[in-house]
Amino acid sequence: xxxxxxxxxxxKDFEGxxxxxxxxxxxxxxxxxxxxxxxxxxxxTTIKMLTGILAPSSxxxxxxxxxxxxxxxxxxxxxxxxxxxxxxxLFDNLTAREYLTFVGRMHLLDKTTIIQRSEELLQxxxxxxxxxxxxVEYSHGMKKKLALAAALLPNPDxxxxxxxFEGVDAVTARVIRDLLTNYVARGSTVFVTSHVxxxxxxxxxxxxxxANGILVEQSSLEELRKGNSLEQRFLQLVGTVDxxxxxLTWLDGGRSLREAAGVxxxxxxxxxxxxxxxxxxxxxxxxxxxxxxxxxASGSAESTE
Amino acid sequence: MNLTHFVALIQLRYHLTCNxxxxxxxxxxxxxxxxxxCGLICSVSAFFIxxxxxxxxxxxxxxxxxxxxxxxxxxxxxAMWTVGLLVELQQTxxxxxxxxxxxxxxxxxxxxxxxxxxxxxxxIILFTPMMIGLSLGMTLARGWALVLSIPLVxxxxxxxxxLTYQLRGxxxxxxxxxxxxxxxxxxxxxxxxxxxQIPNLINLRYQGSRRERERSREIxxxxxxxxxxxxxxxxxxxxxxxxxxNGYWISEIESRATEQLAEQARREKDExxxxxxxxxxxxxxxxxPGWLPLGVVRADQGNWIPGLLGSAAMFAIGxxxxxxxxxxxxxxxxxxxxxxRRSVKTSPFKxxxxxxxxxxxxxxxxxxSAVAIFSFRSLMRAPESKMVLIFPLIVGMLGGSFLIGxxxxxxxxxxxxxxxxxxxxxxxxxxxxxLFNQFGIDRDGFRAFVLSPINRRDILMxxxxxxxxxxxxxxxxxxxxxxxxxxxxxxxxxxxxLQVPAVYLLYCILGNLISIFFPMGIKxxxxxxxxxxxxxxxxxxxxIMVAPAILMIPSMIACGIPSIVGAATxxxxxxxxxxxxxxxxxxxxxxxxxxxxxQENWLWKRESKILDVVANIPE
Numbered sequence: 001x002x003x004x005x006x007x008x009x010x011x012k013d014f015e016g017x018x019x020x021x022x023x024x025x026x027x028x029x030x031x032x033x034x035x036x037x038x039x040x041x042x043x044x045t046t047i048k049m050l051t052g053i054l055a056p057s058s059x060x061x062x063x064x065x066x067x068x069x070x071x072x073x074x075x076x077x078x079x080x081x082x083x084x085x086x087x088x089x090l091f092d093n094l095t096a097r098e099y100l101t102f103v104g105r106m107h108l109l110d111k112t113t114i115i116q117r118s119e120e121l122l123q124x125x126x127x128x129x130x131x132x133x134x135x136v137e138y139s140h141g142m143k144k145k146l147a148l149a150a151a152l153l154p155n156p157d158x159x160x161x162x163x164x165f166e167g168v169d170a171v172t173a174r175v176i177r178d179l180l181t182n183y184v185a186r187g188s189t190v191f192v193t194s195h196v197x198x199x200x201x202x203x204x205x206x207x208x209x210x211a212n213g214i215l216v217e218q219s220s221l222e223e224l225r226k227g228n229s230l231e232q233r234f235l236q237l238v239g240t241v242d243x244x245x246x247x248l249t250w251l252d253g254g255r256s257l258r259e260a261a262g263v264x265x266x267x268x269x270x271x272x273x274x275x276x277x278x279x280x281x282x283x284x285x286x287x288x289x290x291x292x293x294x295x296x297a298s299g300s301a302e303s304t305e
Numbered sequence: 306m307n308l309t310h311f312v313a314l315i316q317l318r319y320h321l322t323c324n325x326x327x328x329x330x331x332x333x334x335x336x337x338x339x340x341x342x343c344g345l346i347c348s349v350s351a352f353f354i355x356x357x358x359x360x361x362x363x364x365x366x367x368x369x370x371x372x373x374x375x376x377x378x379x380x381x382x383x384a385m386w387t388v389g390l391l392v393e394l395q396q397t398x399x400x401x402x403x404x405x406x407x408x409x410x411x412x413x414x415x416x417x418x419x420x421x422x423x424x425x426x427x428x429i430i431l432f433t434p435m436m437i438g439l440s441l442g443m444t445l446a447r448g449w450a451l452v453l454s455i456p457l458v459x460x461x462x463x464x465x466x467x468l469t470y471q472l473r474g475x476x477x478x479x480x481x482x483x484x485x486x487x488x489x490x491x492x493x494x495x496x497x498x499x500x501x502q503i504p505n506l507i508n509l510r511y512q513g514s515r516r517e518r519e520r521s522r523e524i525x526x527x528x529x530x531x532x533x534x535x536x537x538x539x540x541x542x543x544x545x546x547x548x549x550x551n552g553y554w555i556s557e558i559e560s561r562a563t564e565q566l567a568e569q570a571r572r573e574k575d576e577x578x579x580x581x582x583x584x585x586x587x588x589x590x591x592x593x594p595g596w597l598p599l600g601v602v603r604a605d606q607g608n609w610i611p612g613l614l615g616s617a618a619m620f621a622i623g624x625x626x627x628x629x630x631x632x633x634x635x636x637x638x639x640x641x642x643x644x645x646r647r648s649v650k651t652s653p654f655k656x657x658x659x660x661x662x663x664x665x666x667x668x669x670x671x672x673x674s675a676v677a678i679f680s681f682r683s684l685m686r687a688p689e690s691k692m693v694l695i696f697p698l699i700v701g702m703l704g705g706s707f708l709i710g711x712x713x714x715x716x717x718x719x720x721x722x723x724x725x726x727x728x729x730x731x732x733x734x735x736x737x738x739x740l741f742n743q744f745g746i747d748r749d750g751f752r753a754f755v756l757s758p759i760n761r762r763d764i765l766m767x768x769x770x771x772x773x774x775x776x777x778x779x780x781x782x783x784x785x786x787x788x789x790x791x792x793x794x795x796x797x798x799x800x801x802x803l804q805v806p807a808v809y810l811l812y813c814i815l816g817n818l819i820s821i822f823f824p825m826g827i828k829x830x831x832x833x834x835x836x837x838x839x840x841x842x843x844x845x846x847x848x849i850m851v852a853p854a855i856l857m858i859p860s861m862i863a864c865g866i867p868s869i870v871g872a873a874t875x876x877x878x879x880x881x882x883x884x885x886x887x888x889x890x891x892x893x894x895x896x897x898x899x900x901x902x903x904q905e906n907w908l909w910k911r912e913s914k915i916l917d918v919v920a921n922i923p924e
Binding site: 051052053054055071074075076077078079081083085087088089090091092093094097098101102103105106107108111114134136150 | 662
């Protein structure tokens with residue numbers, strides 16, 4: 001059987017910048033593929049090219065046995081895929097139910113199916129209480145949940161999720177996690193990008209890591225970890241594990257107390273003159289012996305002045 | 306807040322503006338620099354013109370002229386100021402208080418900085434030097450008493466800016482809810498348009514009464530001349546004057562009568578001006594912006610007290626307004642604002658609206674129907690489309706007030722079909738802004754179309770169908786109104802009805818083309834381009850301007866031939882107009898179906914580029 005996703009030398013160039021560089025990706029059917037990488041590595045660009053949102057500069061894409069950029073095959077593939085893109089695909093002026101109905105009708109689902117699935121999805125993703133709100137009034141997390149509901153509604157064979165856990169509360173994140181696991185268990189494929197390595201480690205069967213537009217690793221999760229945690233392997237592969245975390249030059253041990261004193265002092269100002277809490281960072285640090293603005297050892301907030 | 310903060314914030318505003326200008330391209334930088342230079346030249350010139358005008362022209366004028374001049378200046382200032390406010394309401398604030406509050410500056414500092422930024426305004430830059438210059442010039446020309454006009458002008462500016470700031474704060478709180486934001490903008494715009502139409506209606510009424518007066522004067526003149534002729538005839542018969550003097554006496558009587566009537570007209574005009582001045586003074590006394598002209602006039606008459614009281618009162622109102630604004634901002638940011646919570650009711654799924662969601666339109670596929678219904682719904686809720694739909698309303702109001710003023714118009718029967726054609730052209734002109742940028746209002750929603758498993762032809766047809774009820778509906782309503790005042794025969798009316806979809810389809814062909822090749826991202830809540838690209842903007846403007854001339858040609862032929870034949874044979878040719886309109890509709894429909902297949906390919910190839918332009922529009 002063909003893999004769900006296969007790319008051959010997939011490349012995307014922007015003006016003077018190569019975002020994705022000859023990526024050869026293979027995602028088997030029935031796998032939950034986690035696509036990882038640092039910020040700006042090319043994850044979202046890759047997912048956009050795979051889903052027909054952004055045209056590749058060169059290279060081939062094979063999705064469920066067809067080319068998503070071919071006008072005829074593309075529409076067949078879109079019927080079998082669900083996508084939660086990075087910037088979502090919501091209409092500002094439609095409510096959640098209206099949007100789900102629109103997506104259902106685009107996939108030629110019958111009315112009963114649309115109603116039944118919409119009800120279930122809205123309940124599952126805790127959106128049923130805000131059904132009359134327009135998408136423009138939703139918080140980012142709510143928008144993400146609605147986009148996920150829309151992606152799941154047509155019951156696709158292949159799901160693309162770009163950062164599905166970003167901005168979503170812990171309860172819903174767990175619901176999504178379980179949902180994706182069940183989804184893969186019945187033979188569908190999920191391609192997910194995420195910054196939350198713990199979640200990827202917990203749910204993904206396969207992982208691909210991209211850095212600076214180059215696919216540096218793709219294998220099953222077990223193979224990739226080789227006894228380490230995913231975080232360690234990820235840091236090794238993106239080449240930052242051995243580098244010491246740089247420190248800020250002006251941070252020192254004695255500052256925190258003085259800063260705390262400054263905050264207390266300014267809180268008093270706030271109550272009197274509606275001043276907002278003020279940072280001390282712009283003040284020169286005072287010599288260690290000077291205790292004029294420091295908090296007394298007893299912990300009292302009052303100034304010693 | 307200290308000077309360092311202030312300078313830093315000025316720099317921030319400068320960088321924001323520069324980056325915004327740079328982002329729009331090199332040409333935009335040049336245009337912006339030219340605009341700034343022109344603005345500065347205008348501002349400086351306005352100051353000197355004000356001084357010169359005040360010193361030279363106002364030396365010997367009456368107080369009524371001074372009153373009217375200052376009232377015109379105040380009215381012009383307020384009109385331009387309101388237009389600026391409307392534009393400002395539609396765009397995201399460059400620097401709101403919210404963006405400053407996490408910084409170590411006091412709320413009071415942020416508040417006053419935000420208020421002072423409202424002085425950087427075209428109206429203020431253009432009008433203030435002119436008003437100050439005029440005050441100085443009039444002081445030089447008419448005496449030191451008029452120096453009082455300077456505190457009056459500053460008081461007026463303080464009053465307007467503070468009240469506007471208070472209003473802006475109030476509107477900002479209304480517009481916090483993104484759902485009501487658009488409606489608020491649309492309502493404010495409609496109210497503004499209605500207010501600006503009041504002078505037009507007064508003028509129409511005045512024009513009507515002026516015509517009546519002129520007519521009655523002509524009749525009076527004719528009567529006097531007739532009486533004069535009769536008197537001359539009588540005197541000739543009586544032998545008092547010689548028959549050869551007949552001409553001399555008649556012309557003498559006529560010239561005396563003309564002089565007499567001209568004198569009467571002058572007297573009446575003076576009375577009307579005096580009456581109008583009285584009305585204006587009364588209005589000025591009750592409306593605070595009117596205290597400026599009234600104070601200047603009274604100072605000119607030697608009475609300083611109204612001017613002093615007026616400027617003090619304007620400053621006082623301004624201070625109270627600023628105080629209210631400050632405390633409401635304080636309440637808001639300290640979380641002490643009383644807020645009415647809007648309860649969101651959960652309702653069972655089966656509602657009337659949801660039934661509409663599943664409607665399948667006649668002759669349209671399931672997917673075309675879905676695109677049409679949801680795009681229409683989205684369009685009707687989008688504030689930007691409400692703004693565009695106001696245009697036909699304005700045209701309707703202007704046309705309506707003109708027709709009501711005129712009553713039934715006597716147009717030859719063969720030419721009557723041309724008026725509804727003009728109405729169709731004007732309505733399409735208004736709708737073109739939406740039709741020529743069909744994906745712009747979708748913003749991120751366009752991504753849903755890209756991801757949808759449907760033919761791109763269905764997207765285009767659905768989009769065209771979504772706008773059809775608005776375009777065709779407005780046309781039909783306006784044709785109905787025109788039919789009341791300029792009735793045309795039934796067959797011509799039917800033919801005009803067929804013209805509406807025929808013209809709309811032609812607009813759709815062009816609209817699809819421009820939407821595919823020259824899309825524009827649109828900011829939320831306005832029709833302003835988010836990332837203006839010169840070529841797209843030029844194509845859009847030229848398209849909107851030129852389309853009526855080109856796309857109306859078939860209609861003009863279909864209407865022109867019956868008009869010419871009708872004029873030649875002196876017979877009604879409604880049947881011919883109907884026949885030609887039917888043929889036109891059939892041909893256009895065929896062309897639309899053929900062209901949309903080609904447009905489908907173009908849309909497929911360009912949809913990721915369109916998405917790049919219309920989506921990801923910042924708040």
